[in-house]
């Protein structure tokens with residue numbers, strides 16, 4: 207009984223950072239189906255509008271759909287005002303982004319209750335805007351969030367590994383996994399762990415664009431998905447073995 211108190215929320219950020227990035231959603235759906243897991247997908251509106259059938263498949267398979275803002279492009283890429291790096295926006299722009307992201311999902315028939323800011327670009331002011339439309343937020347890495355008493359919104363920060371203090375997410379863990387497989391023992395001992403992955407974990411980008419930067423090339427290289435598949439297989443199995451129950455963040459609300 208005690209063990210079932212332990213919950214593990216797998217979340218996946220879906221953004222089309224490069225053209226082939228969203229292809230990895232299929233791999234996630236297969237792995238989740240195989241392991242009978244329901245996850246939370248934070249999806250940008252850009253992806254929703256470009257790939258509505260893909261999003262409805264995620265939904266049909268019982269996963270939670272949540273908002274990842276309008277888009278994920280950096281302000282430096284001159285895609286403002288669409289840029290959703292909320293920390294670079296004025297407060298009015300940020301308010302509009304958050305409202306629009308909520309309404310676009312609604313117009314597509316999704317009652318989303320969760321929000322994650324692109325690139326975890328969050329602060330107290332922005333959180334108070336998110337609070338107007340969403341029931342929970344997951345835009346902080348653990349340790350950075352200080353609860354704001356005036357807000358109703360629930361925060362589900364991404365967990366960190368003990369000792370190493372790195373976020374429980376990819377690409378960090380994918381890289382750590384290729385260097386040392388013993389990191390499993392560093393999972394924090396808490397009732398709820400929040401993990402985040404990316405749709406592109408399974409997809410190696412066109413490395414030409416990264417050619418000049420050796421570090422970036424190593425960071426982005428996903429070995430055509432093979433290592434990601436092994437990584438997720440062992441992640442999910444280990445978590446199960448440790449007595450965690452897989453949950454969506456929606457299920458964690460007020461629980």
Ligand SMILES: [Zn+2]
Pocket residue numbers: 219220221274278323324325
């Ligand atoms: Zn993202």
